[in-house]
Amino acid sequence: MVNPHGAPGAIELVEAVREWIERDVMATSEGRLRFHARVATNMLAMVEREIELGESHAVAHAERLATLGVADDHEFAAAIRAGDLDDRLDEVRTLLRATVDDKLAVANPGYVDD
């Protein structure tokens, strides 16, 4: 895949905004605004990680769902609720553990060590 957009790419653009908030907005704000700026930088860092890891996570998740014979998370959730996967719950847990690890790797990689 050749990206026609040139530099800076999506990650660099988001990174640049995040660095500006950290450098200029957070340094000169306090209270509620500073807190909301911190939330915003966390969200932008999350987007950077999702751009980087999202594609490989999607491939891995699709493989996990295929193993269980379900098309998507809607089918997966419905199958668990209906009891259709009751004889494969060990497998379901192992696969879900991997999915939750991927979600944390994007949303908040520091959480596991907290």
Add this chain to the structure above:
Amino acid sequence: MADHEELRRLLQDALGVESVTDLTRLSGGASRETWRFVADGNSRVVQRQRAGDERDMMIEAATVDAASRAGVPVPELLRAESSPSGSFMILDAIDGETIARKILRDADFVDARAALPTQLGRALAAIHAMSSDAVDGLPEADPIAFYTDVLDSLGQPYPMLELVRRWLLEHRPTTGATTIVHGDFRLGNLIVGPNGLRAVIDWELAHVGDPMEDLGWLCVKAWRFGQSPPVAGIGEYEELFAAYAEASGITVDADVVRWWEVLGTWKWAVMCILQASAHLSGAVRSHELAAIGRRVCENEHDLFLALEGRW
């Protein structure tokens, strides 16, 4: 300012006082707001509920009053009124800290942290000594059914939450007792001074149910605010259970509390999805609410931790 003037007059009339000054807004949400003020020299707090909110503030006020009579440390209820334009209740203002991060980390609260696990156990025992019919109109709902409906109404699939829901259904403990339950007993809803607990506040989620729900909720990982000790980020299970048993005469079954802790973690995940949906639906556009949606995986991780060796 027009708003302030209207509120000032309302408080003056409700309390029958000469002067209402220093009106300061403490917090405000979509459906209710909290103000602090001074009435004839005394510090007071008013909670206002906007018209249209389904919850009945008069029930909450009656619960605070009943809790006070039962010996639970609560702010004294001075006045509660229901009107078509919205209900309000006025309480005595109690000085102290409610911000969890400060209570957990600041040097000012070293003694409080040592005393709290026992004080929390005793306060819970006092709450649960209230019989389930001490307050009229308190709701009683099956939390699994209730939050399953919430999850379904939001329409997004969460396989991990489905897996845990099945565990909850299969391991549901037999309810030992039915009492009044605070419903949101954790740091943030407790006023703490240098010597520990001063008051239990925010009774809006009070209901009738299994008292062990309050003990489990207090131990949910989100309410440890990044600290390791399981009870509110401050104490060990044994400290809480021992104080509760001594004050109530009820021996705590750790497995039952753990079930409620898992239920609480699962419920908190659904509440995070609900908060993000307020942004996504356009009801309240807020990047902060949007970010909360991505915290669900933290709850999912916590559920794996809480269920380790228990599946």
